[in-house]
Amino acid sequence: MATIVSVHSFRGGTGKSNSTANLASLCAQQGYRVAIVDTDIQSPGVHVLFGIDEAQAPRCLNDFLWGTCRIDEAAVDVTPVLEGGVEPVAGRLFVVPSSIKSDEIGRVLRDGYDVGRLNDGFRALIKSLALDLLFIDTHPGVNEETLLSLAISDLLVLIMRPDAQDYQGTAVTLELARRLEVPEILLTVNKVPPSLDAVKLRVDVARTFGVEVAGVLPLNLEMVEVASGGVFVTRYPEHPFTRELRVIAGRITVAAAPAARRA
Amino acid sequence: MDLDPQPSPTLIVQLLDRARGVPVQSWHVTGPVARIGRARECEIPVADPYVSRQHAELRFGEGTWLLVCLSQRGVLVGGAPVMIARVTENLQFKLGQAGPELRVVPAAELPADLPTMSLPSLPVQRIEIDEALKTKEVAAIAESDSFRALLDKARQLRKDRSD
Numbered sequence: 494m495a496t497i498v499s500v501h502s503f504r505g506g507t508g509k510s511n512s513t514a515n516l517a518s519l520c521a522q523q524g525y526r527v528a529i530v531d532t533d534i535q536s537p538g539v540h541v542l543f544g545i546d547e548a549q550a551p552r553c554l555n556d557f558l559w560g561t562c563r564i565d566e567a568a569v570d571v572t573p574v575l576e577g578g579v580e581p582v583a584g585r586l587f588v589v590p591s592s593i594k595s596d597e598i599g600r601v602l603r604d605g606y607d608v609g610r611l612n613d614g615f616r617a618l619i620k621s622l623a624l625d626l627l628f629i630d631t632h633p634g635v636n637e638e639t640l641l642s643l644a645i646s647d648l649l650v651l652i653m654r655p656d657a658q659d660y661q662g663t664a665v666t667l668e669l670a671r672r673l674e675v676p677e678i679l680l681t682v683n684k685v686p687p688s689l690d691a692v693k694l695r696v697d698v699a700r701t702f703g704v705e706v707a708g709v710l711p712l713n714l715e716m717v718e719v720a721s722g723g724v725f726v727t728r729y730p731e732h733p734f735t736r737e738l739r740v741i742a743g744r745i746t747v748a749a750a751p752a753a754r755r756a
Numbered sequence: 757m758d759l760d761p762q763p764s765p766t767l768i769v770q771l772l773d774r775a776r777g778v779p780v781q782s783w784h785v786t787g788p789v790a791r792i793g794r795a796r797e798c799e800i801p802v803a804d805p806y807v808s809r810q811h812a813e814l815r816f817g818e819g820t821w822l823l824v825c826l827s828q829r830g831v832l833v834g835g836a837p838v839m840i841a842r843v844t845e846n847l848q849f850k851l852g853q854a855g856p857e858l859r860v861v862p863a864a865e866l867p868a869d870l871p872t873m874s875l876p877s878l879p880v881q882r883i884e885i886d887e888a889l890k891t892k893e894v895a896a897i898a899e900s901d902s903f904r905a906l907l908d909k910a911r912q913l914r915k916d917r918s919d
Contacts, residue, residue: 494917612913635897644910657884664885668894672903673910687774687856690803701883711805714854733805733854 495619496749499629499646499675501639503662507652508683510538511716512738513630515726516650517586518575519735519742522726524583525625525749528568528618530554532611532642533632537591541721543571545590555592557614564589564614565621578727587622611638612645625749635666643670648677648748650707650741654684655694660701667702677748679707681741686712708741710734767814767821767843769800772857779859787816792851792858793826806854814843814860823849823860 500513513529521527531539531554540550552567568587575582619627629646631639643649649670653659663680670678682698685691691709699706713734716725726735766786770779783790783800790799795809802811808827815822821843825831829852833841841847847860897903 637902640897640903640906644906645913655883660883660885661890664890665893668890669897672894672898673907674914676914685805687804687806691805692803697883701885709805737805 495624495627496647496745497615497619497627497629497645498648498650498745499631499639499642500650500652501631501642501666502633502652502659503635503666504653504659505536505633507633507654507659508710508716509633509652510630511542511721511725512650512652512681512683512710513628514539514542514724515735515738516742516745517626517628518724518726519739520626520746521572521575521584521586522580522582523742523746525746526585526623527626527628528587528589528622528624529628529630530589530615530618531591531630532638533630534591535632537593538721539588539630540590540593542724543569543574543588544723545569545571545588547593550590553590553592557589558610560610563621564618568618568622574724575727578724579730580727584625585622587624589618611641615645626745634662635669640669640673643673643675646675648679648745649675650679650681650745651704652681652683655682655686655689655698664702667704678704679741679744680704681708681710682706683710684712685709707744708737710737765816765821768861769814770859770861771802772848772859774856777857785814787814787821789816790814800858802851802856802858804851804856807851807856811851811855812849821860823847827852829853829855 500509502509517527517529529539531537534555550569552562554567556562557564557567567589569590570585571588572582572585575586615627618624629642631642651663651667653663667678680698680702682694685694695706695709711734715729715732716734719725719728726738729735766784769783769785771781772778773780785799791810791813792798792800792802793809793811794802794804794807808829811827811829812831813824813826815824823831823841823843825839830837832850843860848857850857
């Protein structure tokens with residue numbers, strides 16, 4: 494039984510898409526069969542990190558939602574991208590990208606899509622690709638689509654910055670996730686400047702939000718330099734950021750069903 | 757290396773603000789050894805994720821202070837990595853490529869009334885949640901019919917998946 498992991502932020506700019514891509518990559522390196530579905534249809538971004546262009550992805554999530562293809566036909570195997578790094582990859586990684594064509598984005602915004610179809614699609618994808626983990630990269634904020642993602646998730650990773658603008662909204666999202674009975678919820682603080690005491694921050698956040706803090710990720714200048722031109726963890730396997738992310742990935746895979754773990 | 761039995765001259769070590777290069781914190785070091793690192797037991801504890809638990813130390817021996825690197829992340833003086841450096845007047849060093857800069861100032865050279873902090877303290881980040889507002893915002897969403905329907909659906913889906 495696959496674990497569905499939603500990665501969500503109340504606001505944009507928290508590093509959600511980057512973190513999702515890198516977390517999923519670390520899980521694939523460890524031997525899991527992993528997919529990322531970019532449900533941030535309004536502002537898709539995951540495909541950029543893996544260098545997916547139209548030629549490689551003639552079909553995308555939008556096509557599936559409009560009923561013109563099966564969901565696995567929209568999945569791109571990006572394992573070769575990870576294999577370009579230093580670490581060997583024992584598992585597999587797939588990405589179901591969203592369309593980057595502005596007219597298609599406009600169409601979704603105007604017409605909406607069948608949210609129930611999205612859920613059916615996830616189950617079909619898990620089956621067809623024999624997945625252990627399915628990461629959902631959600632649109633920021635609280636809306637019908639993101640609430641559905643929470644409702645069908647086994648694990649929610651909430652990402653926020655140590656910034657007053659993020660705190661209130663994250664607290665609301667956390668409470669809604671609890672009301673939707675999401676089985677496991679983890680909080681990650683990202684883009685933490687070196688002037689903040691990371692240890693104290695972790696304790697303060699855990700106490701204030703009453704939730705497990707899976708990781709405290711430092712403000713990462715090398716990541717800014719990579720500028721989403723690649724998967725950070727494959728280029729910088731020993732960077733402190735990667736190490737902390739690996740701890741978070743380990744925490745996520747602990748939540749994965751034991752039967753799904755590879756030898 | 758044997759440590760000198762005579763008392764060592766005091767050093768002042770300053771942690772410099774990254775953006776402006778001015779001291780934000782300082783320590784008096786009397787020796788013979790002062791450890792610099794993230795670990796709380798260090799005489800100079802630096803809370804920075806890029807700093808190793810035991811990153812470097814200042815050691816007095818044979819009449820002179822030395823800066824010794826203990827970490828794989830390195831200690832940089834003038835941009836170049838050093839394993840051991842003699843402490844000279846206003847020696848400035850960096851704890852790793854990504855770490856903070858510190859400066860050593862011989863105590864004898866400082867005026868007696870120099871304040872420890874050269875900047876007003878940065879405000880301590882406090883995480884504040886307006887609970888009443890949160891309750892109101894949550895209720896506005898959670899008490900809608902569509903939310904209740906979603907919760908029922910969620911329960912059904914989870915039950916189906918575990919069967």
